Amino acid sequence: MRAEDGNGADLLADQAYGRLVALLRDGTLRAGEFVTMPGLTGATGLSIAAMREAVKRADSRGLLRILPKRGVLVMDAGPETTRDCLDMRMALDCEGARRLIARGVPDLAELRDAHEATLAAARGARAPDLTRRAQRVDLSLHDALAAGLADNRMLAEAYATNRDRIAIIQNTRPFLADRIVSAMEEHLVILGALERGDAQAAVAAIREHYRQTLRWWGVEV
Structure with a gap:
């Protein structure tokens, strides 16, 4: 096989993986769902060879599990998995906050504005697309x-993969207006600590956000 043929196969596998992750993120493929390889190729419009490579990558990252000669099973979103994924995010968030503050926090005005606007919408329950909007802001x-x-x-890749796992979990739980209000308030506390350059306060706020998220999702801390 020519080198360019190999590169083409790699590009197709990357494309297939991207489309597979998009289906997981938007809830088209849901936690615990079984899907066949023909089903995946039909949903993505890509070849079985490219999808096999994408599925192998997703399996290695814990997004799904390959069932030999049957298909794949999307990761579960039970209490243990949820706790582990959120715990990992908390640890990475805390380290990210420390490093941001040590290097100099960028301008967070736009991020703060988005949170305040979402908070106001949730309090008034005025936005028809509130759930999706809140998830994006979150x-x-x-x-x-x-x-x-x-x-x-390695840390950045660990965060990116865990982000996809949490997206799958989020799609199994309703994002109620009351939770959107409290989540945005918790985020604004984190933003305030970042803007002040207070690493200790940022870490404490991140940990509190983790505890509250577990509580709202019905998972014991």
Whole structure:
């Protein structure tokens, strides 16, 4: 096989993986769901060879499990998995906050504005797309904290993979207006600590957000 043929196969596998993750993130493929390989190729429009490589990658990252000669099973979203994923995010968020503050926190005005607007919408329950909007804003803070990990490729990759796992978990739980209010308030406390450059307060606020998320999701701390 020519080198360019190999590169083409790699590109297709990357494309297939991207489409597979998109289906997991948007809830088209849900936690605990079984799906066949023909079903995946039909959903993505890509070849079985490319999808096999994508599935292997997703399996190695804990997003799903390969069932030989049958298909794949999307990761479960039970209490133990939920606790482990959120615990991992908390640890990475805390380290990201410390590193951001040590290097100099970027301007967070836009992020703060998005949180305050979402908080106001949740209090008034006025936005028809409130859940999706709140999920995007929620993830935006965690992504901002993960930016502090950018100088360590392994930490950044660990965050990215865990982000996908949490997206699968989120799709199994309703994001109620009351929780959106409290989550945005918790995030604003974290943002305030970052803006002040107070690493200790940021870590404490991140840990409190973790505890409250577990509580709202019905998982014991």
